Amino acid sequence: MNVKIKKLGNGITNVIINDPKTYNSLSLKTLRDLLKTFIKLDKDNNTRVVILEGSGKGFSAGHNLKEVRGIKNRSNHFKLFNLCSKLMMKIVEGKKPVIAKVHGAAYAAGCQLAASCDLAYSTTTATFATPGVNIGLFCSTPMVAVSRKVTRKIMMKMLLTGEPINAKYAKDIGLINDCYTSKKLNSEVLKVAKTISSKSNLTIKIGKQAFYKQLEMPLEDAYKFTSKMMTLNMASQDAKEGISAFLQKRKPNWKNK
Amino acid sequence: MNVKIKKLGNGITNVIINDPKTYNSLSLKTLRDLLKTFIKLDKDNNTRVVILEGSGKGFSAGHNLKEVRGIKNRSNHFKLFNLCSKLMMKIVEGKKPVIAKVHGAAYAAGCQLAASCDLAYSTTTATFATPGVNIGLFCSTPMVAVSRKVTRKIMMKMLLTGEPINAKYAKDIGLINDCYTSKKLNSEVLKVAKTISSKSNLTIKIGKQAFYKQLEMPLEDAYKFTSKMMTLNMASQDAKEGISAFLQKRKPNWKNK
Amino acid sequence: MNVKIKKLGNGITNVIINDPKTYNSLSLKTLRDLLKTFIKLDKDNNTRVVILEGSGKGFSAGHNLKEVRGIKNRSNHFKLFNLCSKLMMKIVEGKKPVIAKVHGAAYAAGCQLAASCDLAYSTTTATFATPGVNIGLFCSTPMVAVSRKVTRKIMMKMLLTGEPINAKYAKDIGLINDCYTSKKLNSEVLKVAKTISSKSNLTIKIGKQAFYKQLEMPLEDAYKFTSKMMTLNMASQDAKEGISAFLQKRKPNWKNK
Incomplete structure (x- = not known):
């Protein structure tokens, strides 16, 4: 499994993307593991809130480009992008609130993943980007999630230049709820999660x-x-x-x- | 009548929710009185702009919970929520611009009411919340109005935690146009109303x-x-x-x- | 032609609205010239990014009111507004990113034109308005573009009062990406255009x-x-x-x- 699950008490479940060697790239395996995890937790009576984070240096770098390059025909590419979309839809359509807890980079489909969560918090040094344009592959599926959270001209700037934005700016534009020093991030996210888990x-x-x-x-x-x-x-x-x-x-x- | 109407000159009509004992709760009676008032003013040739405010301590606390608890069957609950939605639709679909003038709290359906107005101004100490989650009744109809004014993650934070936001933040996120000291609020709202009433x-x-x-x-x-x-x-x-x-x-x- | 085209190198094409005597009003002739220009550039293999600006004192004052007054029947008014909408749609639906570079005023249909571009930058002294209400002609088509970029209450304030907003505020609300001193504006816009033109x-x-x-x-x-x-x-x-x-x-x- 490229996903670790930790129970944090109070009905709070921590989902950790666990492929730090590839900066938690959203490979076929990781996407499948995440989708399975969210389907399972949605039915889990002991989970009331989910905190989603990445292990190692950051949140997620997006698709696994080595894998993407190795895929040889269109129908398999479509399957990959479709699987990724299914995961995002599952988070949005699921019953349990999902909080993204972002450190390091949340890029491309990784940015989409953070955007798809109900709430998102990050370290002050976290960065967000839709950089597909730099590799000739426009962030077309990531923009579906991100463009529903931020205004159009800001989104277009991110998409057309591929340049990253910092956490403070991500907060200003509505992509995340807030950012904290890495020392404080965990306790602040837990505080919000506990507030939510105390409700019906x-x-x-x-x-x-x-x-x-x-x-x-x-x-x-x-x-x-x-x-x-x-x-x-x-x-x-x-x-x-x-x-x-x-x-x-x-x-x-x-x-x- | 739980609603008072004052003519302020220049085609400006002041609508005051007048049930201060219940913090201007949107009881069936108050909802009916407000709906009747807006229907009447929409046809009134001497009304070009409406300023909506609450009497007493604040704007409105939302539904009257004692009344809600007393209602015993689903069809009557549906009638209540539907009547409330009708009032909000009337403000949106009406011909006359409606300016909310908020002091104290605008909570739940009260927050929805302020959000439904074309413009909104408040005191610097006013607070806004969608706190239904605290009483086991999610602010599902209020979120219709509020989520069309503010970005999604900010809205989700308000809905999932039930926590209030202050006037300055409400301005930053687009829920209100501006906030002023209670001394200045009235004259600033009148200034905007006069500007609008001077048009065709x-x-x-x-x-x-x-x-x-x-x-x-x-x-x-x-x-x-x-x-x-x-x-x-x-x-x-x-x-x-x-x-x-x-x-x-x-x-x-x-x-x- | 009321439109000048300059090639700036690197696949960057500068489109200049060139009717400074009328503050680059969007007369029938200027609208037709702009529409023709965008249709042509969309097929031009040597154009990868378009920078749109006004000549003379500012960007554009909107429709040519002398011309509008002279038009005597409804079907010709409809043709004018429809032609204007066609131009805006062409910018949105075209293949090439269009960057508005605004100085002076972008008012009414001129504000709509800046809003319709994928990105927009302005001088710090630029102003934006939807002032139709002041002349009894609500900015109904301009609001289509502007209301898809900024939140509703802010937009309603602009529409109902007709008052202009400054560049800093236009940035805060998402109408433009950024603003610079008039000395720096050109180089900053060129920098963004070059970044985009370096992509596939x-x-x-x-x-x-x-x-x-x-x-x-x-x-x-x-x-x-x-x-x-x-x-x-x-x-x-x-x-x-x-x-x-x-x-x-x-x-x-x-x-x-």
């Missing part, structure tokens, strides 16, 4: 899944859809308990932890 | 209604639609008068005040 | 055209589409050369310059 798991699931769906709808449809989702959510014991606890000024006791 | 009412109406529609279209359709709207606008006396006034370096004399 | 022309073409298309698709469709585009890109000699050069730590030698 069912409520988070309903909300996360509704979030990305409603974003793709016209306003009126989005309201019809989310009104239904809120009605469904309201019928749950956790909503009743949460509202009662609030009105009684006590801590809620979730059924769906 | 017909022009503003065509423009506001076209704005949100074109945003939901692919680029080519958006251009076809707005080219038609501009042609229609151009056929009006106000466009002719405005262009003549500009070329003659004089103040325009609008027919549609 | 074919790769840039595939990427730019995929970028705007995928933005209008739901996530899953966007991934399917871009996976196909990357597969197509991967089959090109430039991608093979680029990857080999990267792995061999040498400069790539593009076939499609």
Whole structure:
């Protein structure tokens, strides 16, 4: 397995991309291992939040270019890019919030991976790039994720020049939520993860899944859809308990932890 | 009526949510009163701009949780969320620009209400949140409005943690236009309202209604639609008068005040 | 011709709107000349990047209001707005990256023109506005381009008040990439243009055209589409050369310059 899983307590699961020799390149094997991991954790009752990070020097350099060069026909290239897209879709469509914890470089499909997570935090020295243009292979799939997080001209600059951006700028443009010194990053990410894991798991699931769906709808449809989702959510014991606890000024006791 | 209406002159109408005992909660009654008010003002020839604010300690705390808890079946919950969505749609689809003037807290559906207005200004001490996750009821309908104003990772952080953000940050992320000391807020909002009310009412109406529609279209359709709207606008006396006034370096004399 | 073309070397072509007496207004003639120019350059093998600027005092004041006033029937107004939209679409859908280089004012359709370019840089003293509301003619077609670059409340403020924004703010909100002193602007824009023109022309073409298309698709469709585009890109000699050069730590030698 090119992926390690660590349970950190409080329903927080740490997923570590573990191929440091290739800067955690997203090879076919690593993509398959990550996809399997996310499918498994989505069904795991003991996982309420996932923290995704890279082992070794950084987060991920993107596709494994040696492998890409070795692939000889179009249908196999398509399979590779399609598998990569499937992983990204799984993170977006999954029930559990995924937090990217980035150090070093998050480049190309590695940048896409960080962008696809619900939240992202990095060290202050982390860098992000969509540099495909430098090797003649435009970051066309990575831009799908990144261009849904940052404004168009900023994205175009990254795509057309291939130049990396730093963590502070990545925060300013909305690609990550925040950045911290490498000493503080872990505790800050854990703090956010614990806050999220203290909520009702069912409520988070309903909300996360509704979030990305409603974003793709016209306003009126989005309201019809989310009104239904809120009605469904309201019928749950956790909503009743949460509202009662609030009105009684006590801590809620979730059924769906 | 849980809503007060004040005429401020210059075609500016002040709508005040007036249920300070419940922090202007959006109860069924308040939602109905607000919806009725916006429907009425949309037809009122003496209203060119609306300023929406809360009475008492703050803007609005969102749904009335005591009432929500008391509602016993799904279809009535759906009716409540649907009524709330209708109010938000009415503000977006209405002809008159609506400016939110926020002090204190704008939480949950209250945050959605501020987000749904065309413009929003607040005191420097105002706070905004989508805290439904804290009571087991994800802010699914509020996120429809808020996620169309701010970038995705910032929105997800607000939704998943439930934590409030301050006015300065709300400005940085595009949720509000600006924030001022409570001393200055009123005069600054009035200044913007007066600027807008000095324009041709017909022009503003065509423009506001076209704005949100074109945003939901692919680029080519958006251009076809707005080219038609501009042609229609151009056929009006106000466009002719405005262009003549500009070329003659004089103040325009609008027919549609 | 109200448009001048200068070859700047390195595949960089400078397009200059050349009607300084009317502040480079987008008259029927200028729109036609610009559209013709972009159609021609898109097929020109010696053009890899376009820099678009205005001659004289500024970038462009938008439509020619004297001409607009003189047009007497709706169908001719529609033709004008439609021609303008066609030009904007051509820039977006064309193969070559277009960089706006703005000094002075970019107002109304002039602001739309800068917004429609892939990248935009300006002097620190440049100003941007959608001031149609001041002449009774809402900036309905300009907002199509601008509202796809900046957040909604900021855009609404510009549209409803008609007030200009400065270059620094235009950068903060994503309307332009950066601003420089007028001394430095030219060299900074040339630097970006040279970086882009050093890439494979074919790769840039595939990427730019995929970028705007995928933005209008739901996530899953966007991934399917871009996976196909990357597969197509991967089959090109430039991608093979680029990857080999990267792995061999040498400069790539593009076939499609």
